[in-house]
Amino acid sequence: MKPSGSRLVEIAALRHAVPYLALFRGRTFVVKLGGGALAEPRALAAVVEQAAALHHLGVRVVMVHGGGTQANELARALGLEVRQVAGRRITDEATLRVVTMALNGEANTAVLAACRAAGLPAVGVSGVDGGLVIARRRPPVVVPGESAPVDYGRVGDIESVAPRLLVQLLDAGWMPVVSPLAADARGNVLNLNADGVAGALAVALGAEKLVMMVDTPGLLGDAADPASLISYVDLAGLARMRAAGSLAGGMLPKARAIEEALRGGVPRAHLISWRSPDALLWEVFSNEGSGTLVVPELAALSPDERVPEATG
Numbered sequence: 001m002k003p004s005g006s007r008l009v010e011i012a013a014l015r016h017a018v019p020y021l022a023l024f025r026g027r028t029f030v031v032k033l034g035g036g037a038l039a040e041p042r043a044l045a046a047v048v049e050q051a052a053a054l055h056h057l058g059v060r061v062v063m064v065h066g067g068g069t070q071a072n073e074l075a076r077a078l079g080l081e082v083r084q085v086a087g088r089r090i091t092d093e094a095t096l097r098v099v100t101m102a103l104n105g106e107a108n109t110a111v112l113a114a115c116r117a118a119g120l121p122a123v124g125v126s127g128v129d130g131g132l133v134i135a136r137r138r139p140p141v142v143v144p145g146e147s148a149p150v151d152y153g154r155v156g157d158i159e160s161v162a163p164r165l166l167v168q169l170l171d172a173g174w175m176p177v178v179s180p181l182a183a184d185a186r187g188n189v190l191n192l193n194a195d196g197v198a199g200a201l202a203v204a205l206g207a208e209k210l211v212m213m214v215d216t217p218g219l220l221g222d223a224a225d226p227a228s229l230i231s232y233v234d235l236a237g238l239a240r241m242r243a244a245g246s247l248a249g250g251m252l253p254k255a256r257a258i259e260e261a262l263r264g265g266v267p268r269a270h271l272i273s274w275r276s277p278d279a280l281l282w283e284v285f286s287n288e289g290s291g292t293l294v295v296p297e298l299a300a301l302s303p304d305e306r307v308p309e310a311t312g
Helices: 005-024 041-056 068-077 093-117 164-171 194-204 235-243 251-263 279-284
Strands: 028-033 060-065 122-126 133-137 156-161 175-179 181-183 189-191 209-214 232-234 268-273 292-295
Touching: 028 041, 028 194, 041 060, 041 093, 041 279, 060 093, 060 164, 060 194, 068 093, 093 122, 093 175, 093 181, 093 189, 122 164, 133 189, 156 194, 164 175, 194 209, 194 251, 209 251, 209 279, 232 235, 235 251, 251 268, 251 292, 268 279
Parallel strands: 028 060, 028 209, 060 175, 122 175, 133 181, 209 268, 232 292
Antiparallel strands: 133 156, 181 189, 268 292
């Protein structure tokens, strides 16, 4: 009996993926997932199922999650004002308690529950655990459009990363699920940007890839036009996009995290949509990909990867 058409397609896809399986087995991927995806159970389950596939194929996956959506909902339920300046949350003492409950509680547990359903062995940690991330409180900073320097409160900037705990978990066959809270050297808890945490962990772990799962199809030339997807770009192109105002809102910290990761030795970063079915696997196991590939220099791209010419 001859294989059916669908079976032939599956066989062809598997054959196409074999070189990537050999290339990525034993390598580390850091995958960052935003709070928006956590609020949609089906989308979260789909992302975790893809992470499980990578795990079972021998890829060492570290997942970092945000939780802004969950923190905002909890703050409003408690009657607290949600204040943000330039996309960063003003974190006073009361807000820090809310953020801690939302990130280490609701958001982290939601990811772990999805992992259990997918048969993926996962352990939840935060940047506080094992001294994973040491941060310092951000001093008041000048923000364009603000009349005075902005004091973000209990918001931190990363000073150092000690990845030993994550390495031990990975070596033991677990997928770490990391919440972006940290502490300073005196144990004061600080709220960090999850994109920055993901980028710093990717550098500290010597990751092969940093994957940002975002609300859009990837990096867009025009934020209002989903069809303006940029297939690939390098650091110089990313800088030009920032100067032209093409990067705004939540894309700015993602771009900064990607830049720091690539300059820190991570070979490649990806921006893909968590809304798109199988986007993570398609990005990893095909030349075409499903979102935006970011490399230090375009010369690093192979001819097969040079699909429609990038803008920026």
